[in-house]
Amino acid sequence: MNEDTITRNYNDLLDRIAGILASARTKVVREINRTQVLAYWEIGREVVEFKQKGKTRGEYGEHLIERLSKDMTKKFGKGFSERNIEQMRKFYLVYSQKAQTLSAESTNLQKSKTLSWKTKGGKFETVSRKSIIRQTLSNQFEPMLSWSHYCELLKVEETLARSFYEQEAIQNNWSVRELKRQSNSMLFERLALSRNTKAIMKMAEKGQIIEKPEDAIKDPYILEFLNLREETSYTENQLEQALIDKLQYFLLELGKGFTFVARQKRITITNRHYYIDLVFYNRLLKCFVLIDLKTGELDHSDIGQMNFYLNYFKENEKREDENDPIGLILCAKKDDIFAKYVLGGLSNRVFASKYKLALPSERELKLKLKSIPKMLEEKMMNANMVGKIDSRSMID
Numbered sequence: 001m002n003e004d005t006i007t008r009n010y011n012d013l014l015d016r017i018a019g020i021l022a023s024a025r026t027k028v029v030r031e032i033n034r035t036q037v038l039a040y041w042e043i044g045r046e047v048v049e050f051k052q053k054g055k056t057r058g059e060y061g062e063h064l065i066e067r068l069s070k071d072m073t074k075k076f077g078k079g080f081s082e083r084n085i086e087q088m089r090k091f092y093l094v095y096s097q098k099a100q101t102l103s104a105e106s107t108n109l110q111k112s113k114t115l116s117w118k119t120k121g122g123k124f125e126t127v128s129r130k131s132i133i134r135q136t137l138s139n140q141f142e143p144m145l146s147w148s149h150y151c152e153l154l155k156v157e158e159t160l161a162r163s164f165y166e167q168e169a170i171q172n173n174w175s176v177r178e179l180k181r182q183s184n185s186m187l188f189e190r191l192a193l194s195r196n197t198k199a200i201m202k203m204a205e206k207g208q209i210i211e212k213p214e215d216a217i218k219d220p221y222i223l224e225f226l227n228l229r230e231e232t233s234y235t236e237n238q239l240e241q242a243l244i245d246k247l248q249y250f251l252l253e254l255g256k257g258f259t260f261v262a263r264q265k266r267i268t269i270t271n272r273h274y275y276i277d278l279v280f281y282n283r284l285l286k287c288f289v290l291i292d293l294k295t296g297e298l299d300h301s302d303i304g305q306m307n308f309y310l311n312y313f314k315e316n317e318k319r320e321d322e323n324d325p326i327g328l329i330l331c332a333k334k335d336d337i338f339a340k341y342v343l344g345g346l347s348n349r350v351f352a353s354k355y356k357l358a359l360p361s362e363r364e365l366k367l368k369l370k371s372i373p374k375m376l377e378e379k380m381m382n383a384n385m386v387g388k389i390d391s392r393s394m395i396d
Contacts, residue, residue, distance in 0.1 A: 033143070033145075033146045033147070034143050036146075036147055037143035037145075037146070037147050037150060038143060040087075040088045040091060040147060041088070041091060041092055041095065041143075043085070043088045043092075044088035044089045044090070044091050044092030044093070045092045045096070047064070047065070047068070047085065047088065047089045047092075048089055048092055048093060050064070051064060065082050065085050065086055065089070066082055068080070068085055069081055069082045069084075069085055072085075087151055087154060090154055091150060091154060094154060094162075144170045145166070145169055145170060146176070148176045149169055149174075149176055149179060152176055152179050152180050152183065153165060153166055153169075153179070155183070156183055159204075160188070160200065160201070160204035161183075161188040161189070161204070163204045163205065164187075164188045164203055164204045164207060164208075165179060165182065165183055165187075165188065167204075167205070167206060167207035168182065168187075168207045168208060170207075171207050172256070178252060181225075181252075182252075184359050185222040185224070185253075185359055186222075187218075188203075188204075190218045190219065190220065190222075191203065191208060191218060193219070208255065208256055210255075210256055210257060210282070210284040210285060212285075213285060213287075213326045213349045213351070214351075216254075216255060216256070216257070216258075216282060216284075216285060216289075217328065217351045217353060218255070218353060219351075219353040219354060220353055220354040220355055220356050221253055221254075221330060221353055221354070221355045221356070222253060222355075222356050222358075222359060223243070223250075223253065223355050223356065223357055224356075224357060224358050224359045225246050225249040225250075225253075226239075226242040226243065226246055226357060227242075228242060228357050229357070234295065235295065236277070236293045236294065236295050239293050239295060240263065240264075240277055240278065240293055243278070243293075244263055247260060254280065256284060257282040257283045257284035257285065258280050258281070258282055258289070259280060259281050259282075259283065260278075260280055261279040261280055261281050261288070262276075262278075262279040263277065263278055263279075264276070264277065265278075265279045265290075267309070267312050267316075269312070274308075274309070276290050276291075276292070276309050277291055277292050277293045278290075278291040278293070279291070285323060285326070286321070286322050286323050287318075287322055287323040287324060287325050287326060288313055288317060288318070288322075288325040288326075289325065289326055289327075289328060290306065290309050290310065290313065290325060290326070290327045290328070291327075291328045291329075291330060292305065292306055292309075292327070292328070292329045292330070293330050294329060294330065294331040294332065295331075295332050296331065296332060296333065297331060297332070297333035297334065297335070298329060298331045298333065298334045298335070298338070298339060298342075298352050300342050302329050302331070302352075303329070303342050303343060303346070303350060303352075306327040306329055306348075306350050307327070307346060307348055307350060309327065310324075310325050310326070310327050310348040310349075310350070311348065313325040314348070324348065324349065325348075326348075326349040326350070326351065327348065327349065327350040327351065328350075328351050328352075328353065329350070329351070329352045329353070330353060330354075330355045331352060331353075331354060331355070332354065332355065333354065334352055334353070334354050339352050
């Protein structure tokens with residue numbers, strides 16, 4: 001066996017060992033996160049139940065969390081500020097509906113289970129009642145995110161929106177930063193506006209489901225990550241370059257299934273060249289997505305141009321096992337009534353959406369959050385009216 005073979009075999013061994021260690025460390029971190037979340041849920045439950053007992057209200061009143069914070073910090077160190085303990089209490093209240101506390105006498109419970117905390121002095125102290133983590137959460141709620149993720153989710157007051165962001169964070173492996181960004185950009189609200197009540201409920205339960213072109217389109221798109229000032233003039237080329245420079249963020253904003261294909265894609269017809277700003281492929285829809293950028297207001301000529309691009313792609317780029325391409329015109333301004341008529345009746349699927357260069361303000365966020373229940377109520381009323389009309393027409 002020559003020296004090169006020995007070296008190659010050794011490197012293979014080293015890679016396998018590194019893979020084993022990396023996998024083991026990932027599992028350890030995941031289990032630590034899970035245990036931490038379960039422990040904080042339990043602490044929240046204890047605080048809630050303690051405060052609800054009449055005899056303790058007068059004794060500790062509003063100072064319970066303050067006192068707990070001081071004593072727990074003294075005993076266990078960082079991580080038990082008043083704010084954090086309040087988060088644990090809120091976490092229990094929000095997620096207790098998803099959980100069932102199992103009895104300590106459950107057959108699945110091992111009485112020997114304990115929970116150890118490291119004190120400030122470096123010693124480990126074991127807390128053991130029947131069990132601190134006593135399988136309190138049923139299969140309805142198995143923590144899949146870190147505590148930091150759940151703290152971010154607790155900021156979302158609307159239940160449907162919170163459930164949606166939780167599912168999306170799990171499915172797409174969002175970091176806390178990505179979760180915060182998507183929540184602040186009102187992703188759920190933007191998607192919900194174009195869906196019926198049933199679809200909104202399904203989206204809240206399972207996250208964004210992409211089955212048809214409409215499912216992948218948002219209006220508006222939030223492009224705050226480009227750091228372009230809204231009041232400053234810029235060209236379409238500058239907008240395109242900014243999107244390419246921040247492609248990772250743009251893909252996150254586009255949503256599930258998108259992969260980048262080309263910029264300024266050239267197509268040639270009778271010796272004349274035409275250029276499509278951006279071309280993506282959506283693997284869930286199995287089709288190309290052509291994007292045209294407009295720094296001004298949507299015009300009928302933009303629709304004709306996109307329709308032309310789509311016809312070319314359908315005939316020259318699409319494979320037999322793929323679906324027809326769809327077009328998205330991203331524009332700074334759009335008249336919705338004009339868009340309705342100019343986009344109607346096309347053989348190709350063309351969509352027009354506005355883009356915004358700044359995240360919604362705190363006031364806009366609050367207004368949107370308050371509008372969700374009202375929006376659902378209106379959609380349900382409209383659905384009921386349609387049902388009544390249909391039933392009357394059948395009777396007639």
